[in-house]
Amino acid sequence: MNTDIKQLIKQGAENPEFDFESGLDLLIKLKSADSVYKAGIYWKKFNYQKAFAFLIKTGDCDAILKAGRKWKEFDFEAALEKLTEKKEAKLIYYAGLDWKNMDFDKGLDALLRIGNAEFIFYSGIHWKQFDFHKGLSGLISAREPAFIYKAGTMWKQFDYEAGWKALEELVDSGAFWRGEALSHPKWKPEIKKIWRKLSLATNKDVN
Structure with a gap:
């Protein structure tokens, strides 16, 4: 059988008499994960289980x-x-954007375990399903004030009280982003509500 990968993919796509099982075995032997992926698209017959096991094993x-x-x-x-x-x-x-069957809860849990604030933030904007409470907890744990601030400007749901508290606790790294929040049309009125609530609580304690 031809060991030229491009020709092999082409033969599987065009020749109904092609030996698909042997062709896949050869691609696996050649350790070509991308070609196995392409064969899964273009070949008329394809052993998805064997091919998937190979992709998982290679970790591509x-x-x-x-x-x-x-x-x-x-x-x-x-x-x-x-x-x-x-x-x-x-x-x-990207899987959360493109896969037909995505477990969004497990996807978010994975992002939280990895601790990548940037893609927690983007997922909160673009995924069809997103737990905003858990997402914000992840941003706070990552201690990246820029993404806490940005989430408050772009997420459909946001706990401004928790977000503002996190920015205050990040005394130095959060200083710039507290300033940005104070002038942003979404953050500013929420911060005023927080301050008003604190003021009322203080007055109540004094009285």
Whole structure:
């Protein structure tokens, strides 16, 4: 059988008499994860289970992500576990955008374990399902004030009291972002509510 990978993919796509099982075995032997992914798209017959097991074994996360977008059969749960194991926060975020069967709760839990504030933030904007309370807790734990501030400007749901408290506790690194919040049309009125609430509580204690 031809060992030229491009020709092999082409033959599988065009020749109905092609030996698909042997062709896949050869791609696996050649350790070409991207070609296995492409074969899963173009070949008329394809052993998805064998191919998926190969992708997981190689740990080629780009190929896993793409296969999740295009393959007719795909183990989304096992794929997410591999992306998590490899700490691929960016690819988990993209999986949440593109995969047909995404467990958003497990996806967010994975991002929280990895501790990547940037992609927790982006997921809160773009994913179809998102636990904003857990997401904010993740941003606070990551101690990155820029993303706490930005989440308050762009997320559909946001706990401004918890977010402001986190910015205050990040005394030095949060100083710039507290200033930004004080002039932002979404943050500013919420901060005023927080201050008003604190003022009323203080007056009550004094009386």
